[in-house]
Amino acid sequence: xxxxxxxxxxxxxxxxxxxxxxxxxxxxxxxxxxxxxxxxxxxxxxxxxxxxxxxxxxxxxxxxxxxxxxxxxxxxxxxxxxxxxxxxxxxxxxxxxxxxxxxxxxxxxxxxxxxxxxxxxxxxxxxxxxxxxxxxxxxxxxxxxxxxxxxxxxxxxxxxxxxxxxxxxxxxxxxxxxxxxxxxxxxxxxxxxxxxxxxxxxxxxxxxxxxxxxxxxxxxxxxxxxxxxxxxxxxxxxxxxxxxxxxxxxxxxxxxxxxxxxxxxxxxxxxxxxxxxxxxxxxxxxxxxxxxxxxxxxxxxxxxxxxxxxxxxxxxxxxxxxxxxxxx
Amino acid sequence: xxxxxxxxxxxxxxxxxxxxxxxxxxxxxxxxxxxxxxxxxxxxxxxxxxxxxxxxxxxxxxxxxxxxxxxxxxxxxxxxxxxxxxxxxxxxxxxxxxxxxxxxxxxxxxxxxxxxxxxxxxxxxxxxxxxxxxxxxxxxxxxxxxxxxxxxxxxxxxxxxxxxxxxxxxxxxxxxxxxxxxxxxxxxxxxxxxxxxxxxxxxxxxxxxxxxxxxxxxxxxxxxxxxxxxxxxxxxxxxxxxxxxxxxxxxxxxxxxxxxxxxxxxxxxxxxxxxxxxxxxxxxxxxxxxxxxxxxxxxxxxxxxxxxxxxxxxxxxxxxxxxxxxxxxxxxxxxxxxxxxxxxxxxxxxxxxxxxxxxxxxxxxxxxxxxxxxxxxxxxxxxxxxxxxxxxxxxxxxxxxxxxxxxxxxxxxxxxxxxxxxxxxxxxxxxxxx
Numbered sequence: 110x111x112x113x114x115x116x117x118x119x120x121x122x123x124x125x126x127x128x129x130x131x132x133x134x135x136x137x138x139x140x141x142x143x144x145x146x147x148x149x150x151x152x153x154x155x156x157x158x159x160x161x162x163x164x165x166x167x168x169x170x171x172x173x174x175x176x177x178x179x180x181x182x183x184x185x186x187x188x189x190x191x192x193x194x195x196x197x198x199x200x201x202x203x204x205x206x207x208x209x210x211x212x213x214x215x216x217x218x219x220x221x222x223x224x225x226x227x228x229x230x231x232x233x234x235x236x237x238x239x240x241x242x243x244x245x246x247x248x249x250x251x252x253x254x255x256x257x258x259x260x261x262x263x264x265x266x267x268x269x270x271x272x273x274x275x276x277x278x279x280x281x282x283x284x285x286x287x288x289x290x291x292x293x294x295x296x297x298x299x300x301x302x303x304x305x306x307x308x309x310x311x312x313x314x315x316x317x318x319x320x321x322x323x324x325x326x327x328x329x330x331x332x333x334x335x336x337x338x339x340x341x342x343x344x345x346x347x348x349x350x351x352x353x354x355x356x357x358x359x360x361x362x363x364x365x366x367x368x369x370x371x372x373x374x375x376x377x378x379x380x381x382x383x384x385x386x387x388x389x390x391x392x393x394x395x396x397x398x399x400x401x402x403x404x405x406x407x408x409x410x411x412x413x414x415x416x417x418x419x420x421x422x423x424x425x426x427x428x429x430x431x432x433x434x435x436x437x
Numbered sequence: 438x439x440x441x442x443x444x445x446x447x448x449x450x451x452x453x454x455x456x457x458x459x460x461x462x463x464x465x466x467x468x469x470x471x472x473x474x475x476x477x478x479x480x481x482x483x484x485x486x487x488x489x490x491x492x493x494x495x496x497x498x499x500x501x502x503x504x505x506x507x508x509x510x511x512x513x514x515x516x517x518x519x520x521x522x523x524x525x526x527x528x529x530x531x532x533x534x535x536x537x538x539x540x541x542x543x544x545x546x547x548x549x550x551x552x553x554x555x556x557x558x559x560x561x562x563x564x565x566x567x568x569x570x571x572x573x574x575x576x577x578x579x580x581x582x583x584x585x586x587x588x589x590x591x592x593x594x595x596x597x598x599x600x601x602x603x604x605x606x607x608x609x610x611x612x613x614x615x616x617x618x619x620x621x622x623x624x625x626x627x628x629x630x631x632x633x634x635x636x637x638x639x640x641x642x643x644x645x646x647x648x649x650x651x652x653x654x655x656x657x658x659x660x661x662x663x664x665x666x667x668x669x670x671x672x673x674x675x676x677x678x679x680x681x682x683x684x685x686x687x688x689x690x691x692x693x694x695x696x697x698x699x700x701x702x703x704x705x706x707x708x709x710x711x712x713x714x715x716x717x718x719x720x721x722x723x724x725x726x727x728x729x730x731x732x733x734x735x736x737x738x739x740x741x742x743x744x745x746x747x748x749x750x751x752x753x754x755x756x757x758x759x760x761x762x763x764x765x766x767x768x769x770x771x772x773x774x775x776x777x778x779x780x781x782x783x784x785x786x787x788x789x790x791x792x793x794x795x796x797x798x799x800x801x802x803x804x805x806x807x808x809x810x811x812x813x814x815x816x817x818x819x820x821x822x823x824x825x826x827x828x829x830x831x832x833x834x835x836x837x838x839x840x841x842x843x844x845x846x847x848x849x850x851x852x853x854x855x856x857x858x859x860x861x862x863x864x865x866x867x868x869x870x871x
Contacts, residue, residue, distance in 0.1 A: 137637075214753075214756075214757060215757060215758060216756060216757070234758070235760075236758035236759060236760040236761065237638055237639035237640055237712070237758075237759065237760070238638065238639075238640075238711060238712030238758060238759045239758045241711050241712050242712065242756075242757075242758060242759075245710070246756075256639070257639050257640075257760070258639035258640070258641075259638060259639030259640075260639070294639060297637070297639060320635075320636035321631050321632050321633060321635065321636050321642060322632055322633025322634075322636050322637075323636060325633050326637075356625070
């Protein structure tokens with residue numbers, strides 16, 4: 110994939126020229142044209158990652174703070190790489206070593222940072238709505254890198270980018286999302302995005318892990334993994350957490366795998382050119398078999414590399430710069 | 438000392454009175470109610486046109502936070518908020534710090550109330566020591582000190598056995614047990630009503646049955662013990678069904694609904710401001726069908742009382758992530774506008790029923806004087822203004838805390854004046870000048 114051979118997307122809404130909000134709090138409230146803008150911009154960003162000198166100037170002189178209240182290697186480094194490629198000055202704060210352990214409130218933590226005038230704050234937090242609280246109280250642009258069980262918008266965007274790369278479209282595809290639906294922010298963001306761009310979404314998990322009222326989002330809910338996978342263009346597996354056994358959500362990882370694990374046999378029900386996705390980190394042998402995770406249809410590692418391009422696109426568009434992306 | 442309330446419409450459902458009458462107050466008691474009473478040296482309060490002279494409103498579910506949490510509210514500020522809201526008396530819950538499980542703490546609260554000299558305060562004592570649900574507190578001693586009810590509010594009465602014994606023992610003392618109905622295992626670490634909006638916002642849910650299962654437990658126990666039980670802050674439609682069925686069987690069960698549960702639903706969480714912690718309370722705002730069940734219960738008599746569950750919290754405590762914010766909103770100063778605007782003016786109930794819900798029934802349930810304008814009784818009177826335009830301004834609330842979801846809302850209906858023991862402790866026309 111090079112800059113001279115871009116993806117031609119046959120059916121998406123025409124891209125708008127700018128994002129409406131100066132924050133990225135979630136997919137909620139975004140329309141198809143904004144999503145297309147981000148994905149199209151990510152194409153150009155991906156090209157930068159293929160250059161020898163992976164750096165362009167749009168965020169030069171801007172300060173971006175990565176404030177991660179939850180441990181994360183993948184997302185945090187992905188944002189850091191994205192910020193550095195755009196020439197931003199980046200600062201990552203891991204809260205285990207910060208004053209948060211001394212009892213400082215979220216608002217005070219951010220206000221103290223703000224006193225040093227960051228342009229953007231990328232926040233990951235265990236409480237749903239934490240980015241929204243910051244957006245109300247603070248001056249910086251806020252980027253949600255995952256809030257509790259609510260949303261993980263850049264994940265859904267990089268998932269859509271990955272799907273679009275392989276399938277050349279998003280509308281009309283059957284996407285099956287399987288796993289712990291109740292606690293998954295990746296699920297919520299993906300449902301919102303995929304429905305906005307016209308995909309058909311099936312979700313599957315144990316009955317104990319289906320959020321109330323989910324059907325109102327226009328998805329098909331099933332507790333049968335075979336029905337979910339049947340004829341699917343995309344199968345997306347979600348992480349299962351061991352702690353959920355204590356809430357009586359399912360009895361054991363072994364039984365979870367036997368009822369809901371993605372194996373090669375189960376995947377045979379999908380389309381021949383099905384792609385298999387996972388936001389990571391994977392529990393091999395719990396939600397997904399290694400054979401599938403490492404197999405021909407898996408695009409899991411591509412998701413990770415697309416994450417940098419998509420996050421570059423998001424930061425670039427939020428910063429509102431339309432400087433050239435030519436090599437420095 | 439004589440005070441004459443002149444020219445108002447007196448509505449006193451307990452005595453089947455509704456007419457243009459004057460009320461003469463002498464030495465803190467109601468002396469006479471009649472047409473065109475002579476002034477004869479009394480101070481005259483000209484009741485505003487259209488206003489209603491009613492027996493003083495009584496809020497039987499209020500958190501005054503003293504002792505221990507004076508940064509949120511004190512007895513002084515809480516009773517100031519009460520009279521500004523038209524309440525001549527409040528019953529305060531025992532989840533102070535320390536918990537009011539001991540006569541000494543009740544005596545402390547009563548002393549503070551006397552010093553403030555505003556609304557009457559009737560403490561509700563804890564059912565169990567520390568409200569931990571392990572050991573029954575000294576209910577007899579607490580009653581002697583002045584408690585009018587027993588509750589472990591903040592928590593349910595922990596076990597069916599303890600609830601049964603508490604009902605039997607408190608029943609013997611002729612004091613009601615008031616239960617905060619909630620099954621802890623179903624509530625878990627939930628923060629919002631389990632439904633579409635909690636799911637969309639990624640908030641852990643509390644299902645309606647967490648409440649109704651315990652309502653059913655309490656109705657059954659009240660049935661076998663023949664003791665009165667009062668269900669606090671109902672919110673779920675299944676709870677209304679359980680209370681209605683219990684009443685039909687002749688069980689001595691009463692219940693209350695807070696104004697926010699007949700005004701707001703969980704949809705409000707997804708409004709312009711998402712995750713507003715002034716919408717976080719326990720029990721939570723539920724869905725449309727639950728709110729409609731509360732309205733139906735208020736209209737058909739299943740609901741006995743409207744009580745605010747006034748729960749002040751300091752701004753610093755509420756200005757945090759939704760998960761971490763404490764549950765509760767203030768309510769003393771918005772109750773009357775909400776009852777007028779959402780119930781009376783929408784034709785669901787009349788003024789008489791409003792007074793039953795806010796005065797007659799509360800007085801009866803906690804067995805205190807009031808709820809009536811019969812001569813000889815204490816001169817606790819609320820002058821209601823059904824057409825007063827009220828705009829809620831949180832910074833101007835009398836409560837020390839301002840955690841209300843109704844900031845900026847406009848309502849039709851308010852309080853013109855509040856009289857406790859014959860003393861005019863609040864009047865809205867003086868407030869307008871503030």
